[in-house]
Amino acid sequence: MKDLSKTTYITSLNLAQLRELVKSLGWEPYRADQILNWVYKRFITNFEEMTNLSKEQRRFLSDNYSIHSLELVQKVEGGDSTKFLFKTTDGHLLETVLIYERDHLTLCVSSQVGCAVGCTFCATTKDGLVRNLRTEEIIDQFLQVQRHTPQKIRNVVFMGMGEPLANYENVRKAVEIMVSAWGLDLSKRRVSISTSGLVHQLRLMAQDPLMRELNLAVSINAPTQELREKLMPLSKTNTLQDLMETLYQFPYPSDRRIMIEYVLLEGVNDEEVHARQLANLLKKKRNKFKVNLIPFNPDPSLPYKRPSMERVYRFQKILWEEGISTFIRLSKGVDIFGACGQLRRRLVLR
Numbered sequence: 001m002k003d004l005s006k007t008t009y010i011t012s013l014n015l016a017q018l019r020e021l022v023k024s025l026g027w028e029p030y031r032a033d034q035i036l037n038w039v040y041k042r043f044i045t046n047f048e049e050m051t052n053l054s055k056e057q058r059r060f061l062s063d064n065y066s067i068h069s070l071e072l073v074q075k076v077e078g079g080d081s082t083k084f085l086f087k088t089t090d091g092h093l094l095e096t097v098l099i100y101e102r103d104h105l106t107l108c109v110s111s112q113v114g115c116a117v118g119c120t121f122c123a124t125t126k127d128g129l130v131r132n133l134r135t136e137e138i139i140d141q142f143l144q145v146q147r148h149t150p151q152k153i154r155n156v157v158f159m160g161m162g163e164p165l166a167n168y169e170n171v172r173k174a175v176e177i178m179v180s181a182w183g184l185d186l187s188k189r190r191v192s193i194s195t196s197g198l199v200h201q202l203r204l205m206a207q208d209p210l211m212r213e214l215n216l217a218v219s220i221n222a223p224t225q226e227l228r229e230k231l232m233p234l235s236k237t238n239t240l241q242d243l244m245e246t247l248y249q250f251p252y253p254s255d256r257r258i259m260i261e262y263v264l265l266e267g268v269n270d271e272e273v274h275a276r277q278l279a280n281l282l283k284k285k286r287n288k289f290k291v292n293l294i295p296f297n298p299d300p301s302l303p304y305k306r307p308s309m310e311r312v313y314r315f316q317k318i319l320w321e322e323g324i325s326t327f328i329r330l331s332k333g334v335d336i337f338g339a340c341g342q343l344r345r346r347l348v349l350r
Helices: 015-024 030-040 055-064 123-127 135-147 164-179 199-206 225-231 240-249 272-288 309-321
Strands: 070-077 081-088 093-100 105-108 112-114 129-132 155-158 191-195 215-219 258-264 289-295 326-328
Touching: 015 030, 070 135, 081 135, 093 135, 105 135, 112 123, 129 164, 135 164, 155 164, 164 191, 164 199, 191 199, 199 240, 225 240, 240 272, 258 272, 258 309, 272 289, 272 309, 289 309, 309 326
Parallel strands: 105 155, 155 191, 191 215, 215 258, 258 289, 289 326
Antiparallel strands: 070 081, 081 093, 093 105, 112 129
């Protein structure tokens, strides 16, 4: 049996790399395109299914390469989403959530095993960071979930486990595969990166022609430096002032807006004063932002409470009155611990 911990994955290669491999083997150049078509358009599970390759070519690929880097451990269906628990070849668990929207499917992928950011309202970070996910492990989440649903997945959000920008190179290569015509062929406008606000990486993203065209969501969660440090320790080194200056200058298309994510915690950051402070933070370039209010999703390991919808609506009303475009996101997947802030590498017992 092949040792998968030491194998090379076809899904770790982009088109240029695969063409170079095919050339080094003395195969016809078009074989690279055929291989990628089988993997990303037909979602095959093994090289023997690539019937337009010769038997010798299929055998070579089977002996030296693999397609899937993750093992599906559990699939849990909820009312509005399905959670997939995967295991890596070195035995670590990660979670991926398929979300059912009214007219499309959205896949919430993980970029790390665990998380090092340390947000006090998020269960994912309770066990710390184990490691970054490799490109093939990010892509395999999409491939395996797509095989479990007849409907085409057209939206991807990097809002699962981990901080995507802390795993920049692997996430970037996965994005290249997702949005390329030879890959999953997703629209760049249908791929979203959610970050806790790593200033240096956001500046890298701003200079990256591929990454800066994606949807960008930034978790603020507090309108002052003092409160943000308490809720998000990374704010000590990625200050709110530096973050906002970076966002003000971010080269975003004029017809799109940066999503400001704000998790509402009862009695902590959901008072009227917080709403007005947040509005003042965004007023400088109000047409560049829209706010996504997220009522806290409870978890037994966390000390916070979800505010009443009355408090949520009041917060939204203040922002609207201040001219800030604001929406409320009622997270899906709460019933299967698959909602925002609930992913924690665990089996769901039902």
